[in-house]
Amino acid sequence: MQTTTPQLAETIGALGLGAADTGAAFEVATGPAWAMLIPMLPLLGAAIMGVCAIMGVRSKLPAWITVGLLGFSAVLAAAMYAWLPENGRAVSVAWEWINVSWGDEPGQTLKANFGFYIDSLTCLWMLFVTLLATLIALYASEYMSHDLGAGYCRFFAAFNLFVFSMACLVMGDNLLLLFLGWEGVGLCSYLLIGYHYKKHSAVFAAKKAFIVNRIGDLGLLLGVFLTFVHFGTLEYKDLFPMVQPYIEAMRQGSISDIPALVQLIPVLLMIGAFGKSAQLPLFVWLPDAMEGPTPVSALIHAATMVTAGVYLIARMYPLFLVSEWALPIVAWVGGLTALVAATIAMAQFDIKRIMAYSTVSQLGFMFCGLAFLSSVGGAFHVVTHAFFKATLFLCCGAVMHGFAGQLDLRKLSGVSFMKGWGIVGIAMLIGCLNLAGFPFTAGYFSKDMILAEAFITPGPGYQFLGVILLLTAGITAYYTFRVFFRVFVGPKHFEPGDELHGHDGHTDDHHEEHGSSSHGANSDHADENGHTPGDHEPLGGSVEERGKKSHADPEHFHPHAPGWAINGVLVTLAILSVLAAALYFFPGADKAHKGWAGGMISGSTAALVVGGEADHPTRLAAFVGAEPEQGTLFGQDPHKIMYYVSGVIGFVGIAIAFALHYAGRKESERSSADNLLQVKPIRTAHRWANAKWYVDELYDFTLRKPLWAASQIFHLIDKLLIDGLVNLVGYLPRALGKGVRPSQSGVLHGYAAAMAGGLAVILLIVLLLSL
Template sequence: MDQTYILLLLLAPLAGFILNVFFGKKAGHNGAGYLATFAVFISFCVTLMYFLQINKTATPVQVNLFEWFSFGKVTVNMGILLDQLSLLWLMFVTGIGTLIHLYSVSYMHDDENRHKFFAYLNLFIFFMLLLVTGDNLLVMFIGWEGVGLCSYLLIGFWYKNQDYNDAAKKAFIMNRIGDLGFLIGMFIIAYLTKTLDYAQIPDAIKFKLSLLQEPQQMKFISALSIAALALFIGACGKSAQIPLYTWLPDAMAGPTPVSALIHAATMVTAGIFMVTRMHFLFDLAPNVQNVIAIVGAVTSIVAATIGLVQNDIKKVLAYSTVSQLGLMFLALGLGAYEVAVFHVITHAFFKACLFLGSGSVIHALHGEQDMRKMGALKKWMPITYITFLISSLAISGIPPFSGFFSKDEILMTAFHENKVLYVIGSVASIMTAFYMFRLLYLTFFKDFRGTEEQKHHLHESPALITFPLIVLAILAAIGGLISFPGASWLNQYLAPVLGAKEHGEHHLGTTEYALMAVAVIGGLIGIGIAYAKYLKKGEVPPADEEMTGLHKVLYHKYYIDEAYEFLFVKPINALSTFFRDTLETALSGFVYGFGKVTNAIGDQGRLLQNGSVGRYLFFFVMGMVAIVSYLFYNKIV
């Protein structure tokens, strides 16, 4: 029975993809959208059923669909594992996925290729489900690659714009760099432990360590550390960490629902999921954990500084996503896996709401994304404004909204483990509050700065857009209750997977209350600076050509894209040009020479075929004489 329900969970979105590919265009104006939404809703219902069941019994469900293949001592099954960790991910992937599909029905209403769009969204959900539910690294890798492919298809969905195509290729290539790290780590683990199953790898490691003497044990652990580092490189690519983060802001080229689903709530959290799933491996590699924490902290502060001055509403949210992912990796590097998962969940709520809210604004302004050409929209779009405000308060860490609890746990853990990383995370959080309320004030307050035509058509978005916003805003407001300080349901729920940890269950004392106060004051300072600058003084960011100094450097993202262009793209292009213009030309000439000789022989041979029966008989007789002579000479006959 479990196998039937699990197949329904996995295959419903795949069926939606297939039906939309072949019949979506004939399904009526919104038929493709409703079909895709229903397919994901089915997966959500099955997920909810298992979530309630496992929350009650605490017994994971594992189904081996079939044995995939074997090589040497390694056997890989197509197995599905529904435990506490995978079900948490499934809940927000399918739940938020359903809301975003519903939102997209209205948002993509006028697009001529909307059936393709919904087909791609369904395919993405299918691969994300496979990534999360697989019971071994190879099944996870199938989903890992699949979501990368769908990301490419969706970012470049409006393919008539070459810039969007370039953004899609950039995302695809940078993810392939990380994926190579994932593959290397997976091969090392398979070689060392002779298995890729999550349940068997820890036991295999313990057994191997018990057989080895101390010098060999250290070598074995060093090899495992290399595997952990390689897996982390894979996570850097998928979850947009330094140095593989520049693809995510460019991925805003895709339709806004894509940004909300893939680049806020699901795909970019795949790296967090993988590290958390393999926590037993990273716990054996403290040096790698230190690297993860440092990379996460640096990513959070670098992305936050860039977000301070961006003027594209989606670019601000994109750099905010990179920064928040950095905080999650900071928690992972400190061994606080539950805390990282907590922030993943709350971030999915408020960031999906923020992206969909930005889409509502862009929809009302007929494609305008520059905040310098917005303003006063709360008068025309009250629902969008209120939901955006709630989510902005949540991401800024203001109580009692969800982001306060999850971000506070990260900073509290960092304070107890590494004061320097705590300071970096705190500064990044203050910057987050500033740029989010900078966005809010520039978009919804003061005077409208767009065109008169835009002003004339301003209105609140349709119900299919505002309903998901309201649901997500409610979740962003109350989602922090799942891990209330000192009484965390989430930590208890995850304990069977992650074990009892000292992190994530802080006993509230004077120090903890002081840290909470500091975090809240920091958030209020960021909001206050934004208020004084953009609401009280009514400042508007300068035009691109008027920027100078540090403002210009931050606006151009530290010129990192230009550096990558100079260091990697241009040399590779030059090398490919060399091969094309020299070696390929020489080889082509050589190959063409063979072709010319063959053509010349053919031309001469063609002259013999002139229709003369006498000549044909002559050659026939000569051929027969030659064959008979050869046979007599060699005494064969």
């Protein structure tokens, strides 16, 4: 680590940061009052959903109200962006939330307002969050239509509450309000993962998500404590100017001037980020979170909530910059997570879980981007990923919705060619191309921004990390197109899942009957190797049994093609995810800005400069098309080189997927990839990857079980030892009483004689003493 410090300092120094800005005031204007409506409208929505539930609304009204309110929020977010002056920042205070004071000096008042901080980073995040939320709410209006009534209201209440929490997280003007949003999105995630609350697996997944997140939250909370203790404030507008001297110190390479406590803050904060963004070692909750309805997976567990960790680091970037350990840790955790998650995704069969692991993996890329001093790369990848991953999830959701919960890629084939599924197929293809990093897609550009930086940013083993990330990019292309080639093209075939709702008349009761044994979401457990058709007999049998009951015999099952809401949203999202690439170039006329995303980041605290001017020569200027003033790769602009390298890698990945999963595939169950599994090492590796490298089991064995045992022992100690001692104290006088009990004869004269005798003795003693 010692070696990194000078390097990082050198980099920051070389960039000429800070010097001009130390004196510059960090001015914060008063924001418009209507900006507060952005979080408050969804909150109102949640309240209205409650009213709907009480009134027993059984129509789609809740969905329309939600779409309307969120749409209005999105418009306001756009207005906020339009309002924002160049490099402006503003705070709108709704009310005073917490105020504790024990003196008048700085650091003796803890103040956390319900106030909203508006700068370009906030705008960037709020724009895509509200836009996606609106679209996905529209999608969900159709997707959740099987549950009209109380369940529908419950879903949209949590949905609205989520957007409120996310808005607090992103817009909060202090770390405590961020924490409110942070835990609030956790709650909504809990409620929505556990939406099908009669399913054990859903309840368990919800609980797991909340608790694992809580571990991260504890880290974040401690980070907040330390921030306050050291800086005496939690409000960004006071905090960032106070970090300025440390940045200056870093620039000059005098790291010893930065207190260790300050360097510890980002390390604590990042634990929270790792929890919320599902990074090693806290990533285990996200795949299980796929138990939730698909719109939820798309919005919360792919596009928005899980990027909160990235947002936190971007928001607190100045603090991360002044720590010599923070960013390297972020880089390595991100890189390793990307690789591990990608390997697991290769071996899964549940398409939603594949997407979940891919989310984990892509989040790793984003963290790497931040760590490679390319906050623009990280943030831009967040935006592009939000759109294309939402597209992918919603396509999977459409499939799940149409095929009665079927998610196993071996049981579906050629979906795109079925009647009414063309739009889904095309949207899926666009999403897959983005995720695979196919040249000239948005995902391609955003990933390049990160990959190239790996090779030119000084840091511990960053070049090696770059190789890992390139490898991961190849794996990503492979598993993405594995899904596409298996499910969406090829011979037409399907087996419906066991959640037969969405097909015909279905009620809550119907859902209850079948929800508890959902096999569709868990089928990956059943197939560790080989997966001969015989393996699935129990499943088939059970489906038939249920079929008789619910009049939905698989023989007569007809896929339920998506309606206008789903298709419309998919088209919109697909177009948006293509257009996102444009943000990379336009409006890039101004060399310093380097695209819209670059401008948004460089105007905020996530840039390397605090309180700096927009056209300050930052690292951001090193992006494509600009003069390669920073590091080079093979004497070239690394970004240009990376265009070719990653393009080729993407192609290779897709080609392998094509060869293994499309070429010559005659049926849905098997493909030529299965031949590879005959080779023992590959089979073993496949089995391990399929079992998620047994991380869950490892945690269960090393953490949960010992803790459980300890709890049992504690309970025994409490009951036997501690309470036993208390009872012993109660028992002693009783035993003593038993001992002297015989002295009580019950005969009156005995007592009288004893009394007289006692008196005599006392008198005698008095007499003797007085002599």
